[in-house]
Amino acid sequence: MKKSIAIICGGGPAPGINTVISTLAKTFIKDGYEVLGVHHGYKGLLSDEPAVKVFNFHRADRIFSRGGSTLIMSRFKPKDSDFNDVFFKKNNVKLLVTIGGDDTASTANRLTKYLGQQNLDVAHIHVPKTIDNDLPLPDRNPTFGFHTAKDEGVRIGNTVYEDARTSENWFVVSAMGRSAGHLAFGIASACHFPMMIIPEMFDKTKITFEKIINMVISSIIKSKIRGIEYGVAMISEGVFHFMEEEEILNSGINFTYDEHGHPELGNVSKSHIFNYLLQVKLKELGLDIKSRPVEIGYELRCCNPIAFDLTLCTLLGIGVKKLFDEGVTGCIVSANSNGDIAPLFLKDFEDENGKVPPRLVDINSDMAQLFIKHLIYIRERDYEAAKKYVSNPEAYDVKKILNWN
Secondary structure (H helix, E strand, O other): OOOEEEEEEEOOOOOOHHHHHHHHHHHHHHOOOEEEEEOOHHHHHOOOOOOEEEEOHHHHHOOOOOOOOOOOOEOOOOOHHHOOOHHHHHOOEEEEEEEEOHHHHHHHHHHHHHHHHOOOOOEEEEEEEOOOOOOOOHHHOOOEOHHHHHHHHHHHHHHHHHHHHHHOOEEEEEEOOOOOOHHHHHHHHHOOOOEEEOHHHOOOOOOOHHHHHHHHHHHHHHHHHOOOOOEEEEEEHHHHHHOOHHHHHOOOOOOOEOOOOOEOHHHOOHHHHHHHHHHHHHHHHOOOOOEEEEEEOHHHOOOOOOHHHHHHHHHHHHHHHHHHHOOOOOEEEEEOOOOOEEEEOHHHHOOOOOOOOOOOOOOOOHHHHHHHHOOOOEOHHHHHHHOOOOOOHHHHEHHHHOOOO
């Protein structure tokens, strides 16, 4: 019976998934393997009737530069009791390749351990993806999809900034990123936005809506002092992940709630929340300034990968074959800054609780400090001029808000 490999995709989309799948298919077909793509992630793989896409060269060649995923993705996380070996036995599977985040990888480790107990020798290699760039890869190497998502975000951001200039108003932009500010930081700094707020900036104080809104107003007032009547404030959605739930509940926003009573943040536009709270505060201050919300999120996940990610994803796909041929299993495929392929293991990333801590923006790096220093906001020297707009300008001094000396 012909040997095969199985490929599944977990979590949400990221540009470059199809590049990985295409490369895997072409590489393994060349060596006589059948390449099976399974729809619906683990749910499909462990179901009685999995939906399977069998790849040949032409099918693989058609997708390598396309965005999205030719395999339907799923966030389903099986329990150990859900495991079975039917698909693996029936198709003589020798390698399971998972494309996803750390949850997808750790589930595969549990599954292949179970298969070993059923006397099935199935290797597992994981290809890490996320547009959030928050996996702690060595060398601070980017996760695939991040640079493409940032590129698309910059395209949108530049258009929004042009609208701000053209119409002389402000935009409040929110960018995806889970708990890390990489996307927001990358887009805002590339677009020369006058204000950028990411969770990593609050390393010396807790995050509140008041502090966030005062930072935006700081930029608006400082811009007005300089004769600039427009701008864009970028706020990372990651600020919600470090905010106390009481702060969210007391915000005055109408949320829907899950069965545990927690606000369902995924159901609301973060930029609309920030813009609403900004408008409430501006009206309190008697400042007549228009602002509009723009959400940057789902638009980034399925765009066609740029050259950087096409190259990286191709290398990772070929790298899977290299590690498999060397007999390596239960690992994450990784490429360093020289392009050398190496296996990484989840235990190398996990903390004492078995969780993979997110890689955050290094707020103390020259890059972060220099970009933040060149944002537009009130400093002590601006207090007198700012009194034209607010009676207490020190409350809008960004360094004081962040408790930075």
